[in-house]
Amino acid sequence: MPISRRGLLTGTAAALLAAGAAGCADRTGPDQDAAALARLLDRRARAVLRRDRAALAATVLPGATALRTRQLAWLDNLAQVPLAAWEYRLQALDAYPLPAALGSAGSGGRRRAARVHLRYRLAGFDTEPVTATAYQTFERIGGAWYLGSDTDHPGGDVQLWDLGPVTVVHGRCCLVLGLGSAAALPPYARLADRAVPAVSAVWGDGWGRRTVLLVPSTTQQFGSLLGVDPQGFAGTAAVTSGEYGAAEAGRTERITVNPPVWAQLTALGRQVVTTHETTHVATRAVTDTWTPRWLAEGAANWTGYLGTGLGPRQICPELQAAVAAGHLPGQLPPDSAFDGTAPDLAQTYEQAWFACRTIVLRHGQAGLVGFYRALAATGGSGGQQAAVEQALRRSLGTGTAVLTAQWRADLLAALR
Incomplete structure (x- = not known):
């Protein structure tokens, strides 16, 4: 299942900078805030990469003992993780409503609610960064900015550490x-x-x-x-x-x-x-988004079961029971049938494996791989159904209707 952790720099920070440059004479205005917070985030990123507990602690609001303890424990959680890169990018200020000010912030400190992107790479495994979103509150005390809270806003992406x-x-x-x-x-x-x-x-x-x-x-x-x-x-x-x-x-x-x-x-x-x-x-x-899940999951299952010595009846017990009882599926399973709470989920995966088996029986394993790649190359033109039809004809010389009929015939032959 694809879960996005990637993000692009929004226009919010740029808009804040433009607004500040155009009409804000206060030297602590939005433009200066964004620049100062970017520098603070750079300091925090360097501290993480170096596993420097003192440097990270210095970025936390003085007097915020519980937050400092939590941040240092979090850094210790990362001790064994092989990091090739770690950086923060400020995405937006005033990203969420702040709770009532307490402590030093209530005595004249300035607070900003920020949406921040973490971009990191694991050494030896990522050539492009993974991106995760965090929501953090920063406070300015005595002319310096600090992390003031990491619990003011729910949400954000959770990492293992x-x-x-x-x-x-x-x-x-x-x-x-x-x-x-x-x-x-x-x-x-x-x-x-x-x-x-x-x-x-x-x-x-x-x-x-x-x-x-x-x-x-x-x-x-x-x-x-x-x-x-x-x-x-x-x-x-x-x-x-x-x-x-x-x-x-x-x-x-x-x-x-x-x-x-x-x-x-x-x-x-x-x-x-x-x-x-x-x-x-x-x-x-x-x-891609137009790849039907019967193909994505069926191809993964086909590869997973290769070399196990298991046959269709062993791999597809629920589907075999249904076919033996006279319940032959009429069409390849739709994407919605693969949702985690969908009924007959196990049978749906079995149907998908069997569809890929049908392709391999008639066109070889290279035919399955070629169809998968040909589908990606269509660009999804005309939607999923049209893309599948186009890729089938280009790579295998057949169409969806014929493939479905062959699949149903194979189900009867192998499982009845």
Whole structure:
């Protein structure tokens, strides 16, 4: 599922600067505020990169003991994380209403409510930065600006280190960042290291050939990291978050594990899930808004089950039961059928795997990959249905109606 953490500089800060330059004689006006806060944010970013506790503490409002303690603990959470870059960009001032002023701010201090973007890269894994949004209140006391609060506004993007100390395990081609016991992380690295070459064998080497796995400790933390209600993912063992399109190819998308569901999987199930999610990472640059989910999820499942020795009846038990009972699906599953709370979700994923099997039976695995890439190349012209039809005809010489009929025939042959 794509979850955007990218943002572009809004016009708000520029507008503030223009307004201040045009008519604000107060040397502490909006333009000076924005420039001063940008400098403060640069100091904070340098402190994080250097893991400099004293430098970070110096950016916190004097007397804000609880905030300083929380900030230093947060910096300690990052101790093992291999950072290649870390920067803050001021996006907007007066971004949210401030609560009533207390303490020094109530005695003449100036406060500004800011929306800030964090841009960071993990060393060895990101060539493009990941962007996250934070809401922070800054206060000016005695001519200097400080971080005054990080709890005045709900929302913003949650990172793993916001939730506790992060332990890091390096694999041959993966990075695992987790909360809790360090001893629990090496198995994830072994799974990921097996998944990467398996995915490359199908999809080629034209992707980063590396993965980043995030391992929270609880379902609530899983939901916080993704910005979702975890109840909607009660049957989901892991999710790949990121953005669509070739422009995102320089960023290694994150695979986030859902701990209680993961714990219920067999060893084989964990490998299938890891390879499935790694396929999403590998195909991110050729997956876009017009890519039907039956193809994206079916291709990931197809890759995940390769080499397991399992057949259609073992991979598709719910679909097999439905077909055997005379309930043959009439069309490929729509995108809405893949929502976390949709009924028959497991059967929907089985239908998607079977659709990709149908393509592979008639056109080979190269045909499935070629169709996937051809669909991305259409640019989504005319909408999803038209793009799929165009890509099918260009890459496989067939159409949606024929593919659907072949899929239904294969279902009957294999599962009845």
